[in-house]
Amino acid sequence: MTNNSLILTDLHRHLDGSVRPQTVLELAQQFNVALPAYDMPTLRPYLQVIDRCPSVEALLAKLDYQVAVLGDLDAVRRVAYENAVDVAANGVDYGELRFSPAYMAGPHKLPMQGVVEAVIDGVQAGARDNDIMINLIGILCRGDGQQACHSELDAILSQRDHFVACDLAGDEEGFPGDLFVEHFKRVRNADLGVTIHAGEPGPTSSIWQALNELGATRLGHATRAPEDPKLLDFIRDNNIGIESCPTSNVHANTVADYNVHPLKQFLGHGIIASLNTDDPGVSANSIPFEYQMAKEGIGLSDAQLIQVQKNGLQMAFISNCDRKALQAKKQ
Numbered sequence: 321m322t323n324n325s326l327i328l329t330d331l332h333r334h335l336d337g338s339v340r341p342q343t344v345l346e347l348a349q350q351f352n353v354a355l356p357a358y359d360m361p362t363l364r365p366y367l368q369v370i371d372r373c374p375s376v377e378a379l380l381a382k383l384d385y386q387v388a389v390l391g392d393l394d395a396v397r398r399v400a401y402e403n404a405v406d407v408a409a410n411g412v413d414y415g416e417l418r419f420s421p422a423y424m425a426g427p428h429k430l431p432m433q434g435v436v437e438a439v440i441d442g443v444q445a446g447a448r449d450n451d452i453m454i455n456l457i458g459i460l461c462r463g464d465g466q467q468a469c470h471s472e473l474d475a476i477l478s479q480r481d482h483f484v485a486c487d488l489a490g491d492e493e494g495f496p497g498d499l500f501v502e503h504f505k506r507v508r509n510a511d512l513g514v515t516i517h518a519g520e521p522g523p524t525s526s527i528w529q530a531l532n533e534l535g536a537t538r539l540g541h542a543t544r545a546p547e548d549p550k551l552l553d554f555i556r557d558n559n560i561g562i563e564s565c566p567t568s569n570v571h572a573n574t575v576a577d578y579n580v581h582p583l584k585q586f587l588g589h590g591i592i593a594s595l596n597t598d599d600p601g602v603s604a605n606s607i608p609f610e611y612q613m614a615k616e617g618i619g620l621s622d623a624q625l626i627q628v629q630k631n632g633l634q635m636a637f638i639s640n641c642d643r644k645a646l647q648a649k650k651q
């Protein structure tokens with residue numbers, strides 16, 4: 321389903337939502353973390369979505385196991401390294417991994433800057449060993465509130481040169497984007513890109529807010545964008561990239577099924593939308609699986625699948641020079 325002569329990307333993948341189940345189990349034993357079970361068949365349904373969750377919140381609750389086991393900075397480095405290995409194993413040439421320093425540091429009260437450094441270290445080593453290019457996106461966890469998000473941003477900016485962008489994730493309805501205008505001013509002043517989780521499950525006003533007030537040039541999900549035709553036009557006319565994650569949307573019940581996923585409509589509207597995994601640790605998905613479902617479930621044509629793959633490279637938070645260098649690898 322993917323085209324080998326084109327660069328394959330995964331631009332929306334939470335590093336702290338992509339911890340291998342086996343690693344969760346091993347780290348839990350290492351750090352004496354209580355789990356509902358210690359054998360994989362019994363444990364798996366707690367860690368991963370079996371059919372679907374009733375809501376985004378229910379899906380996100382499953383992620384908590386993945387950070388509960390991060391007992392020290394070596395554990396953080398390990399999951400970061402394994403993330404890079406797993407992205408490469410998906411056949412991806414260029415990946416963007418995002419993570420929340422506060423979410424990862426929280427359970428064992430690790431130093432946030434140390435977490436950032438350990439992630440950088442692990443991802444760099446994994447990318448080097450697997451001959452793949454990976455960039456990092458820092459996440460601000462909306463649910464922690466304004467003050468905590470400023471501290472989280474401090475930790476990210478302490479290693480500014482190792483990031484390409486910042487994102488806002490978590491509880492979109494409880495903590496709307498208006499609370500984070502100052503944070504994203506700081507992000508833009510640091511010359512970092514902006515992508516925002518919006519319109520999943522929040523209303524179209526949340527997407528407008530991300531674009532107009534936070535300065536987003538990319539959107540995570542935006543599954544509710546089709547409710548407002550003017551918004552779709554705006555997204556197309558301003559070359560806003562949409563990071564679609566169909567399996568995650570079906571699992572979180574923000575889209576009823578693949579065959580009603582808006583990706584097809586985005587592409588039909590001329591919007592730059594790409595295919596991504598979101599949280600493979602809970603969804604047990606991969607980039608090849610997303611392309612397969614885009615064809616068989618969403619019903620994209622072969623030409624649309626090629627367009628989606630090209631869109632990934634076009635939307636990437638990299639320079640045009642890097643884009644050309646990546647594409648040259650394939651020729």
Ligand SMILES: O=c1[nH]cnc2c1ncn2[C@@H]1O[C@H](CO)[C@@H](O)[C@H]1O
Nearest residue numbers: 334336380419420423461489490517
């Ligand atoms: O699909 C999603 N929607 C909104 N927030 C998410 C999603 N997946 C993960 N996170 C959030 O991202 C941070 C970890 O990277 C956590 O805040 C988690 O709740």
Ligand SMILES: [Zn+2]
Nearest residue numbers: 334517540598
């Ligand atoms: Zn996400």
